[in-house]
Amino acid sequence: MKATDLPLLSSVSRPTLHPDGSRVVVAVSRPDLAADRIVGQLWSVTFDGSAPSRISRGLNDSNPLFSPDGTLLAFVRSTADSPGQLHVMSASGGEPIALTDTKLGVGTFCWSPDSTGIAFTAAVPEQGRYGTVTGLGSDSEPPRRVTTLKYQSNGFGYTVDRRRHVFLLSVPPIDAEPVYSTAPSAEEPAPEATPAVPFARQLTFGDFDHGPLEFSADGTTLAVVSARHPERDVDLANNIYLLTIAEEVPEPVQITGRHRNYSVSALAYGANGELYFTASELGDTGLDFIGRGDQLYVRDGSGNAAQRLTDPDTTDLGDSGGVLTVTSAGVLVQNRRRGRVELLRVTRDGVTTGLVTDDVEIVGRDAIGDTIVVSFGSAGSMGAVGVVDDTGLREIADFSDALRASGLVRPEEVTMTGRDGYPIHGWVLTPAGEGPHPVLLNIHGGPFAQYGVSVFDEAQVYADAGYAVVMCNPRGAAGYGEAHARAIRQRLGTVDFADVIDFLDGALAHHPDFDAARVGIMGGSYGGYLTAWTIAHDHRFAGAIVERGFLDPEYFVGTSDIGSFFSDEYVGTDLELVRAQSAQAVVDRVSTPTLVIHSANDLRCPLGQGERYFAALKRNGVPTEMLIFPGENHELSRGGRPRHRLQRFEAVLEWWSRHLPSAANPGRAVV
DSSP states (O other), X not given: OOGGGGXXXXXXXXXXXXXXXXXXXXXXXXXXXXXXXXXXXXXXXESSSOOOEXXXXXXXXXXXXXXXXXXXXXXXXXXXXXXXXXXXXXXTOOOOEEOOOOTTOEEEEEEOTTSSEEEEEEEEEOTTSTTSSTTOOGGGSOXXXXXXXXXXXXXXXXXXXEEEEEEEEEOOOTTSOOOOOOOOOSSXXXXXXXXXXXXXXXXXOSSOOEEEEEEOTTSSEEEEEEOOSTTTTTSOOOEEEEEETTSSSOOOEEOSTTTSOEXXXXXXXXXXXXXEEEEEEOTTTTOOOTTOOOEEEEEOSSSSOOEEOSOTTTOOOTTOTTOOEEETTEEEEEEEETTEEEEEEEOTTOOEEEEEOSSOEEEEEEEETTEEEEEEEETTEEEEEEEEETTEEEEEEESOHHHHHHOOOOOEEEEEEOTTSOEEEEEEEOOSSSSOEEEEEEEOSSSSOOOOSSOOHHHHHHHHTTOEXXXXXXXXXXXXXXXXXXXXXXXXXXXXXXXXHHHHHHHHXXXXXXXXXXXXXXXXXXXXXXXXHHHHHOOOOSEEEEESOOOOHHXXXXXXXXXXXXXXXXXXXXXXXXXXXXXXGGGGGOOSOEEEEEETTOTTTTHHHHHHHHHHHHHTTOOEEEEEETTOOTTHHHHSOHHHHHHHHHHHHHHHHHHSOOSSSOOOOOO
């Protein structure tokens, strides 16, 4: 895969299975360089082996969901100049109709059990902001008065003046007469505008955000996730609240916070009224989040504490996608394990069965009766759809033919033994042609994340450019249990540093066609931190790329959208301990040529993190450059504008062509 093959990266959404079990609908999206945005439509997939068919033609259609009675298909449509709005179309096809025109678009949504209504969340802007007053631009808005530690979110911006609230609307008949605007007349020269979408009733109010939501089986109650407790600004907890929708303004009733501090991410009702949810426990402080993989809980409605059904030593349900799938045989969940995302079924009694434990990463799932469908990625596909039965996973559609034709290098999965005897798990990619090949050590972000078995565009581009790619999941990563993930708590730059170096040395020792004398290092976010830390302590590298790095924990507090808790938990609050783990504090030891990449609108690791690091390198005489992307946030490499993503790849390869040239990426070697 080359950098210019970005448009071939087709991602497949969570599937929605028609209630009669006859077909699946997914949203397939990809970067488009000409449009310079993500584009995508809805596709129908049957089980008979026939080719998938495109059933919508919007610029970006996503999040499809069949109504419970199977007559309608709801989805979110984004246009070039407006945020995503709810639409609905006949399940048999036809032109969709718009259901919402919210100023800032919709968030999550769900169908009522009788298929007559949809509940959804939407950000509600303060009057006078975000275009609510015609002609009043953002630079002319009144000042914001900030009284909380949490007031921004990366990729979204300010949160305190546009809280996400819950709305409910009645879905109009799909075959009803279209709505026509009233023409002016002599008697009524300025007729009142005719509403273009159904009325949506707001159910929640106040200075609170609301997330995943689900109807009870009888349709009288909505369960919704929110943080409304007085300490919400200084902890990470949230809770499940019940809204009785018959009330004009429902009073939210909290049902999960009496017994422990949860961070709830998904919820669903069972057949007998029990409420399942995934959450991580946050300890007594409500802040102890490090390495806490989501677990499955059930609340039986008795008022007792919810029962945990999964084991945190072996289970991490952090890739649930904000939804749960309840079947008569148990709850379907997604488990991160050793670079895979498995499909598990968990019974009410806590018995866990692995349904898909192959070399895949499950993206989403749905089930009707005994039929289970999933979307997934693998070493040869960015996005496929499959059926799960007693024989395992059977693929029924794949959207990566063109990507495979571009040329993919299959990663080799290996486990190396660290200096302390610890097993370090990861992958290496060997480029085509004879060696010796220059080597790139890649370090992932998080740190509670994982490199996986699916196609990773960055590794593929670098391998195509002639580089051997080495990447592992060191201590601190997800997918190996809590002890592995929590090993670096207030110990950054210790065993994690040892793991990536020992994995690199193991890969070099086991691959004589890897050139141990020509090695580069790069990483983003936490990976940017560990790259910066490594080049201060190991001077073997021909060059480095530090991207969107968590580099200066002292400066992080008060500037990052997670600055109120992240660095306190990961590096502590004692100033001497903090500085002992700070990449900025050891920047004077760096001599490796270093490219710093950052985004102007990054609120997670703010631009100042990169600027301060770059300035220190420059003042110390280290060969260095800085690349700043306008309009982008922390997600540039994964979800930024396609042209910026291509320009980033080009800049990365140009940097390596100068400092670590390869046969396929030649350049003037820097002496």
